[in-house]
Amino acid sequence: xxxxxxxxxxxxxxxxxxxxxxxxxxxxxxxxxxxxxxxxxxxxxxxxxxxxxxxxxxxxxxxxxxxxxxxxxxxxxxxxxxxxxxxxxxxxxxxxxxxxxxxxxxxxxxxxxxxxxxxxxxxxxxxxxxxxxxxxxxxxxxxxxx
Amino acid sequence: xxxxxxxxxxxxxxxxxxxxxxxxxxxxxxxxxxxxxxxxxxxxxxxxxxxxxxxxxxxxxxxxxxxxxxxxxxxxxxxxxxxxxxxxxxxxxxxxxxxxxxxxxxxxxxxxxxxxxxxxxxxxxxxxxxxxxxxxxxxxxxxxxxxxxxxxxxxxxxxxxxxxxxxxxxxxxxxxxxxxxxx
Amino acid sequence: xxxxxxxxxxxxxxxxxxxxxxxxxxxxxxxxxxxxxxxxxxxxxxxxxxxxxxxxxxxxxxxxxxxxxxxxxxxxxxxxxxxxxxxxxxxxxxxxxxxxxxxxxxxxxxxxxxxxxxxxxxxxx
Numbered sequence: 001x002x003x004x005x006x007x008x009x010x011x012x013x014x015x016x017x018x019x020x021x022x023x024x025x026x027x028x029x030x031x032x033x034x035x036x037x038x039x040x041x042x043x044x045x046x047x048x049x050x051x052x053x054x055x056x057x058x059x060x061x062x063x064x065x066x067x068x069x070x071x072x073x074x075x076x077x078x079x080x081x082x083x084x085x086x087x088x089x090x091x092x093x094x095x096x097x098x099x100x101x102x103x104x105x106x107x108x109x110x111x112x113x114x115x116x117x118x119x120x121x122x123x124x125x126x127x128x129x130x131x132x133x134x135x136x137x138x139x140x141x142x143x144x145x146x
Numbered sequence: 147x148x149x150x151x152x153x154x155x156x157x158x159x160x161x162x163x164x165x166x167x168x169x170x171x172x173x174x175x176x177x178x179x180x181x182x183x184x185x186x187x188x189x190x191x192x193x194x195x196x197x198x199x200x201x202x203x204x205x206x207x208x209x210x211x212x213x214x215x216x217x218x219x220x221x222x223x224x225x226x227x228x229x230x231x232x233x234x235x236x237x238x239x240x241x242x243x244x245x246x247x248x249x250x251x252x253x254x255x256x257x258x259x260x261x262x263x264x265x266x267x268x269x270x271x272x273x274x275x276x277x278x279x280x281x282x283x284x285x286x287x288x289x290x291x292x293x294x295x296x297x298x299x300x301x302x303x304x305x306x307x308x309x310x311x312x313x314x315x316x317x318x319x320x321x322x323x324x325x326x327x328x329x
Numbered sequence: 330x331x332x333x334x335x336x337x338x339x340x341x342x343x344x345x346x347x348x349x350x351x352x353x354x355x356x357x358x359x360x361x362x363x364x365x366x367x368x369x370x371x372x373x374x375x376x377x378x379x380x381x382x383x384x385x386x387x388x389x390x391x392x393x394x395x396x397x398x399x400x401x402x403x404x405x406x407x408x409x410x411x412x413x414x415x416x417x418x419x420x421x422x423x424x425x426x427x428x429x430x431x432x433x434x435x436x437x438x439x440x441x442x443x444x445x446x447x448x449x450x451x452x453x454x
Contacts, residue, residue, distance in 0.1 A: 058419070061419065062419065062423055062426065065419075065420075065423040066423060066430070069423075069427050073427075073431060074431075077431035078431075080430065080431050080432075081427075081430040081431050084430050084435070085430070087436055088426070088429075088430060088436060091440075095440060096426075098439075098442075099429060099436060099440050100422070100425045100426070100429065100439075102439040102440075102441075102444075102445045103428065103429050103432070103439050104425070105445050105449075106434075106439070106445050106448060109448060109449060109452050110452070113452035113453075114448055114451075114452050117433050117434050117438075117448075118433050118434065120448055120451070121434055121435075121438045121444065124441075124443075124444050124447055124448075132441075132443045132444075132447070
C-alpha cells in the first residue's frame with residue numbers, strides 16, 4: 001500500500017510538473033527577438049529597440065499586444081504612447097503595478113468631481129513638497145499626528 | 147504473443163469443438179477469439195495471455211450459442227409456418243437409430259479398445275459435460291491455469307471454480323467407467 | 330484429491346495427443362493467427378507502455394492506470410484553466426497599460442503616492 005501511494009505520488013508529481021511546464025510555457029514560451037517582430041511592430045515599438053533584449057518574455061508579449069492596439073489609437077494617443085514607452089519599460093514591475101492601481105482608482109472618481117485632471121495635476125505639483133507628502137496614504141508614510 | 151497463440155491454438159480449437167461440436171464453427175470461433183485478443187490485448191504482458199485468451203474464447207463460444215439460439219428460433223418459426231414438416235419427423239427416428247447403433251459399437255470391452263478410441267470417447271464425454279464444468283476442467287487441467295486465473299477467465303469466484311472442477315472430474319470419471327474405461 | 334489430479338493428468342495427456350494435428354484445420358488456424366497478429370495493437374514501445382509494465386510488475390497495473398488517467402485529466406484541466414486565467418490577466422494588464430500610456434496625465438502622476446489621495450480628498454468637497 002505504501003508502495004502504491006509512493007507510485008501514485010510520483011506519478012502525480014510528474015503530471016503536476018508537466019502541467020506547470022505547459023501552463024508556464026504557454027503564454028511566454030517564445031520570446032520574440034527584435035528581429036522576429038514585423039516591420040510595422042518594429043516601427044511602433046522603435047523606442048524599445050535598444051532595451052528589447054532585456055525585457056522579459058511576458059512583457060514582450062504585452063508590448064506586442066500594445067503595438068496591435070496602436071493603429072486604432074488617436075494620433076495624439078499614439079504620440080503619447082511612443083513618448084512614454086521608454087519610461088514605462090524602465091519601471092520596476094512593482095512601480096507599474098502601483099501605477100495601474102492608481103490609474104484604476106483615479107478613473108473611478110466621477111469626472112464631474114475630479115475636474116480636469118491635467119489641471120489638477122499641475123496644481124498638485126505646485127504644492128510645497130510637505131503638503132504633497134502629507135497627502136500620501138498612511139501605510140507608506142504615516143501622517144504626523146496632531 | 148505469436149508463440150503463445152501457436153502453442154495454444156490447437157487446444158483452443160479442440161475446446162471449441164467440444165463445446166459446439168462442429169469443426170467449421172469452432173474454427174470461426176478460434177479465429178474470432180485470436181483477433182479479439184490481438185486487437186484488445188496485444189500489448190499485455192505474456193503472463194496474462196493464457197487467462198485473457200481463455201476468457202475471450204469462452205465468450206466467443208457463448209456468443210456463438212446465442213447466435214445459434216436466435217437462428218434456431220427463426221428456423222422453428224419458419225418450419226412451423228411451412229407445410230410438410232411431418233416428413234422431417236418421419237426421418238428423425240431413423241437417424242436416431244443409426245446414431246445409437248454407432249455408439250453401441252463403440253462400447254466395447256476395455257481390452258479391445260484402441261488408444262485412439264479411448265481418446266475419442268474421452269472427447270465425447272468431455273463434450274457432454276455441462277458447459278461451466280467443462281470450461282473449468284479444461285482451463286485448470288488442460289490449459290494449466292491456476293484457480294485464480296480460471297476464476298478471472300470465467301468471471302466467477304475461486305470457490306465455484308473448485309466446485310466445477312471437482313464435479314467435472316467426478317462426472318467424467320463416472321461416464322468413462324460406464325463405458326468401460328478407467329484411467 | 331490426488332486421485333482427481335491423477336485422473337485429470339491422464340485426461341490431459343490423452344486430449345493433448347489428439348490436439349497434435351496437422352492438415353487443413355492446422356493450416357487454417359495458422360492463417361487465423363497470422364491475420365490476428367497483423368491486426369495486433371502497436372507493439373510495446375515508448376514511455377506509455379513502460380508505465381504499464383512497471384505498474385504491472387508492481388501488481389497495481391489496473392489500479393495505477395485507473396488512478397493515473399483521472400489525475401492526468403485533472404492536471405490537464407488545471408493547466409488549461411491556469412493558462413486561460415493567465416491570458417485573461419495579461420489581456421487586462423494590456424488594456425490598462427494602453428489606457429495609462431495614452432492618458433491625459435503623465436506616468437509620473439500615477440506613480441505619485443500622494444496625488445490619487447489628494448485628488449479624492451478634493452473631489453469629496
